Amino acid sequence: MKKIRRPDVAVIGAGPAGLAAAIAAYRAGMEDVMLIERDMELGGILPQCIHDGFGSIVFKEALTGPQYAQRYIDELGGTDVEAKLNTLVLDISPKRRITAVNAREGIIDIQPKAIVLAMGCRERTRHQILLPGYRPAGVVNAGLAQRYINIEGLMPGRKMVILGSGDIGLIMARRVTLEGAEVAGVFELMDHPGGITRNVVQCLHDFDIPLHLSHTVTFIHGKKRVEGVSVAEVDSEFKPIKDTERFVPCDTLMLSVGLIPENEISKKAGVELDPVTGGPVVDERMGTSVPGMFSAGNVVNVFDLVDYVSRSAEDAGEGAAEYVRKPGRRKKPIRVVPGENVKYVVPQLVRDTGRDMSFYFRVERPQRSVAIQVLAGGEVLTRRKAKMVLPPEMIKADISPGDFGGRGKVGPISVEVVSDEE
Amino acid sequence: MVIGGGVIGCSIAREVTRYTPDVVILEKEADVADGTSKANNAEVHSGIGEKHGTLKQKLNVRGNRMYEEFVKGLGVDFKRQGLLIVITPRSLPDRVTGRLPALRRQLLKELVPRLILLSGKRKGIPGQRIVGREEIFRMEPNVTREAIVGVHDPTYGLVSPYKLTIALAEHAIINGAKVFLDTEVTGVNVEGGRVKGVVTDRGEISAPIVVNAAGVFADDVADMAGAGGFKIHPRKGATLIFDKETTTEYVRGSVAEAKLFVKKKSKGGGGMPTIEGNLQLGPTAIEVDDKNDTSISAGEIEEIFERFHYLLPDFPRRSVIAAFSGVRAPTTDEDFIIGPSDTAHGFVNVAGMQSPGLASAPAVAQMVLEILQDLGVPSEPRPGFDPVRPTPALFADQDRKGRERLIKEDRRHGHVICRCEQVTEADVVNAIHGIVPATNMDAVKRRTRAGMGRCHGGFCGNRVAAIIARELWMPVTAVTKDGGGSRLFAGETKHFLEEIG
Numbered sequence: 001m002k003k004i005r006r007p008d009v010a011v012i013g014a015g016p017a018g019l020a021a022a023i024a025a026y027r028a029g030m031e032d033v034m035l036i037e038r039d040m041e042l043g044g045i046l047p048q049c050i051h052d053g054f055g056s057i058v059f060k061e062a063l064t065g066p067q068y069a070q071r072y073i074d075e076l077g078g079t080d081v082e083a084k085l086n087t088l089v090l091d092i093s094p095k096r097r098i099t100a101v102n103a104r105e106g107i108i109d110i111q112p113k114a115i116v117l118a119m120g121c122r123e124r125t126r127h128q129i130l131l132p133g134y135r136p137a138g139v140v141n142a143g144l145a146q147r148y149i150n151i152e153g154l155m156p157g158r159k160m161v162i163l164g165s166g167d168i169g170l171i172m173a174r175r176v177t178l179e180g181a182e183v184a185g186v187f188e189l190m191d192h193p194g195g196i197t198r199n200v201v202q203c204l205h206d207f208d209i210p211l212h213l214s215h216t217v218t219f220i221h222g223k224k225r226v227e228g229v230s231v232a233e234v235d236s237e238f239k240p241i242k243d244t245e246r247f248v249p250c251d252t253l254m255l256s257v258g259l260i261p262e263n264e265i266s267k268k269a270g271v272e273l274d275p276v277t278g279g280p281v282v283d284e285r286m287g288t289s290v291p292g293m294f295s296a297g298n299v300v301n302v303f304d305l306v307d308y309v310s311r312s313a314e315d316a317g318e319g320a321a322e323y324v325r326k327p328g329r330r331k332k333p334i335r336v337v338p339g340e341n342v343k344y345v346v347p348q349l350v351r352d353t354g355r356d357m358s359f360y361f362r363v364e365r366p367q368r369s370v371a372i373q374v375l376a377g378g379e380v381l382t383r384r385k386a387k388m389v390l391p392p393e394m395i396k397a398d399i400s401p402g403d404f405g406g407r408g409k410v411g412p413i414s415v416e417v418v419s420d421e422e
Numbered sequence: 423m424v425i426g427g428g429v430i431g432c433s434i435a436r437e438v439t440r441y442t443p444d445v446v447i448l449e450k451e452a453d454v455a456d457g458t459s460k461a462n463n464a465e466v467h468s469g470i471g472e473k474h475g476t477l478k479q480k481l482n483v484r485g486n487r488m489y490e491e492f493v494k495g496l497g498v499d500f501k502r503q504g505l506l507i508v509i510t511p512r513s514l515p516d517r518v519t520g521r522l523p524a525l526r527r528q529l530l531k532e533l534v535p536r537l538i539l540l541s542g543k544r545k546g547i548p549g550q551r552i553v554g555r556e557e558i559f560r561m562e563p564n565v566t567r568e569a570i571v572g573v574h575d576p577t578y579g580l581v582s583p584y585k586l587t588i589a590l591a592e593h594a595i596i597n598g599a600k601v602f603l604d605t606e607v608t609g610v611n612v613e614g615g616r617v618k619g620v621v622t623d624r625g626e627i628s629a630p631i632v633v634n635a636a637g638v639f640a641d642d643v644a645d646m647a648g649a650g651g652f653k654i655h656p657r658k659g660a661t662l663i664f665d666k667e668t669t670t671e672y673v674r675g676s677v678a679e680a681k682l683f684v685k686k687k688s689k690g691g692g693g694m695p696t697i698e699g700n701l702q703l704g705p706t707a708i709e710v711d712d713k714n715d716t717s718i719s720a721g722e723i724e725e726i727f728e729r730f731h732y733l734l735p736d737f738p739r740r741s742v743i744a745a746f747s748g749v750r751a752p753t754t755d756e757d758f759i760i761g762p763s764d765t766a767h768g769f770v771n772v773a774g775m776q777s778p779g780l781a782s783a784p785a786v787a788q789m790v791l792e793i794l795q796d797l798g799v800p801s802e803p804r805p806g807f808d809p810v811r812p813t814p815a816l817f818a819d820q821d822r823k824g825r826e827r828l829i830k831e832d833r834r835h836g837h838v839i840c841r842c843e844q845v846t847e848a849d850v851v852n853a854i855h856g857i858v859p860a861t862n863m864d865a866v867k868r869r870t871r872a873g874m875g876r877c878h879g880g881f882c883g884n885r886v887a888a889i890i891a892r893e894l895w896m897p898v899t900a901v902t903k904d905g906g907g908s909r910l911f912a913g914e915t916k917h918f919l920e921e922i923g
Binding site: 038086088090101102103104105106107122123125127128130132133134135136137138141143144147148149152153154155156157158179181218219220223224225240251252264267 | 717722746825826829834837838876877883888906907908912914915916
């Protein structure tokens with residue numbers, strides 16, 4: 001039997017969340033931090049995100065993905081964190097026993113005092129949205145296409161149709177255009193774009209790429225390679241309108257139809273998941289339902305900005321360090337519930353009102369001139385105005401202990417977006 | 423010579439190698455099992471759904487009985503997990519005592535299960551028994567509460583149809599057979615009433631005996647030999663596949679709803695796990711014009727949801743990970759056509775293959791072997807026949823000790839490239855250099871499950887493509903999804919810009 005490794009904190013995944021969590025745990029005094037990454041390099045998805053726009057909150061400047069990642073990788077280099085690359089976690093038990101595997105060491109047993117889950121998310125596929133048609137080559141997810149082009153130097157096609165106007169889809173529309181391919185159009189099921197406004201302007205408008213809202217792909221043509229797609233307008237119930245169906249020739253259908261938090265091993269570990277976010281139910285330190293198990297970044301919910309991923313991961317890393325130092329009983333949590341025009345809020349629980357914390361949430365529908373309010377037991381704690389809120393854009397509301405105004409017992413917390421028109 | 427590398431062609435070829443190594447399989451696609459054999463519901467039927475007295479009913483019952491012996495030495499899993507046939511208020515059409523609810527219920531509860539048992543007995547299916555309502559829910563807690571009574575059919579089994587086909591082809595090869603992939607038959611040479619060989623897109627091959635196991639194209643091939651006279655009318659069947667995780671908590675075995683006195687084109691389908699543990703719902707049955715129509719329409723998806731929503735309410739709709747269609751190859755009279763040609767001596771048709779073709783395969787191979795022996799194939803088993811096909815062990819299928827051993831033997835087993843199905847680099851390399859080599863993405867997927875999980879190649883796609891390119895000394899831009907024109911890439915990025923100026 002090989003020796004069981006017993007680090008203070010093990011972080012699973014070395015993308016932006018894992019890097020920030022590992023560094024935060026180390027800075028919080030953990031001497032033995034292990035970072036486990038299945039890929040051959042650190043940084044997760046960032047190395048393939050060569051466009052800029054990263055870091056506006058954390059570093060107050062516009063960086064590319066590789067630059068943003070490098071800042072953390074450099075910082076990690078100044079710590080004693082042990083990074084295991086090319087290592088896949090096969091299993092985690094509810095008692096925090098990790099089974100991992102790599103080619104150098106074979107199967108490894110790890111029993112850390114605390115775990116941070118930072119596996120990121122994966123792309124939804126054509127089958128999960130039940131896209132009809134044939135199954136030819138040339139149907140590719142936008143994130144994978146980004147990897148092909150930016151890392152491997154491979155072009156997935158010459159003439160593309162993009163389904164879904166999520167951020168990756170928008171960025172890839174611009175990217176393939178710059179590489180000499182043609183984008184016949186971006187088709188979006190909803191009546192508003194899926195990505196943030198900046199990307200709609202900079203990636204589509206600036207390149208004259210048409211965006212067709214309230215449209216979907218109804219059939220994929222081509223037996224061996226994509227030969228085209230049928231597209232149609234949809235009605236208010238998202239059903240295609242038959243008379244509007246038309247054929248668009250293309251050799252590639254690129255999909256940007258949503259991201260799913262990667263929580264298969266969280267489930268094995270017995271972590272309770274939120275059906276709305278697809279991620280663990282967490283408290284203000286990103287602690288999950290299993291004591292000593294924390295989660296960070298897109299595992300919790302799909303953030304829009306990497307800066308928020310890093311920030312939430314720092315909370316998780318510090319939370320893990322705190323648990324290692326004081327693994328005692330946790331306080332009973334207060335529930336955080338979504339109020340008016342709020343789809344969901346992360347964290348879903350608050351255990352300690354005596355510290356600074358951030359609520360991350362998304363609205364259900366676009367709304368102008370609003371007030372964003374955090375309430376406890378029905379009383380408004382904070383209120384701030386916003387000109388416009390949009391579903392793809394994540395909203396952050398910060399709370400400090402003072403906002404609770406020395407209330408001894410705090411009732412259920414809620415976050416709401418209400419009209420502020422005078 | 424066998425035309426067609428599907429489950430039927432490969433079963434026949436393997437059977438023949440027990441007597442002579444002199445067998446050739448011709449397959450027009452880049453892999454065996456690349457037609458109907460890869461796209462069905464993996465069921466080894468008992469034969470209860472077939473009309474009594476038909477050839478396919480007899481071969482089905484016989485084939486089912488032969489399965490353990492058939493897969494022996496192949497390294498393929500076969501599980502007799504049984505089928506629960508559920509009788510519901512819909513099991514009889516409305517025209518039967520629709521206006522007498524009490525009588526109707528009585529018929530459903532008492533008569534229908536007995537009719538099924540009787541029919542099974544007549545067809546020679548052993549072990550069927552009636553299952554009460556409570557037991558149904560004990561066996562399958564998620565079946566509709568409308569269930570009245572059930573019949574359990576223990577002989578029904580599951581097998582991976584493409585793994586079986588690949589294994590049969592490989593077993594034939596180690597016993598002397600040759601498999602030519604990417605080789606399409608364009609003509610059959612017949613001289614003086616005797617078959618002489620075939621013309622392919624890669625040249626002519628002579629053979630005194632030609633077996634037509636060309637699936638949906640069997641009528642075209644038969645016509646080439648002037649041995650036709652039947653017509654295959656393609657009928658598509660679509661199936662949805664669900665994530666393993668939701669499957670295991672949802673169904674335990676296979677379930678189907680009994681439907682009596684309705685005109686059936688193919689058995690009604692149901693909900694069943696694959697041998698790997700994913701729930702499947704389907705298949706549909708839709709007549710199509712195109713023998714290559716493996717598309718799935720929005721209507722079919724809705725039809726599957728609607729049809730099985732009744733039998734298995736609240737199944738996990740959101741966890742569909744794949745949808746596929748296969749094309750059945752029925753003839754006009756819906757039965758198998760197996761026999762030597764009167765006009766072209768040495769030419770044997772094995773046509774009209776549709777469900778239960780997979781279940782019948784062992785019996786079909788046996789029957790065809792006897793025909794071939796009349797035509798001159800030796801009748802004495804040869805001593806050199808190797809009963810075991812060597813199978814590379816997959817990392818995911820091993821327990822902890824087995825995994826450690828594999829990594830010790832080959833370090834590349836420590837490098838997991840498909841995390842959903844836990845497929846290692848060594849698994850992929852073994853598939854590429856297999857006895858029937860996997861030279862494209864789908865072929866690797868069929869052997870290793872890389873890309874078959876919930877992310878459907880999102881993580882492993884580029885890794886598998888790179889390994890194929892590396893191992894086969896080809897540029898990655900030449901790697902295909904499924905052979906032919908199914909290239910994954912249009913080119914390299916910078917060359918691409920230069921090319922278009």
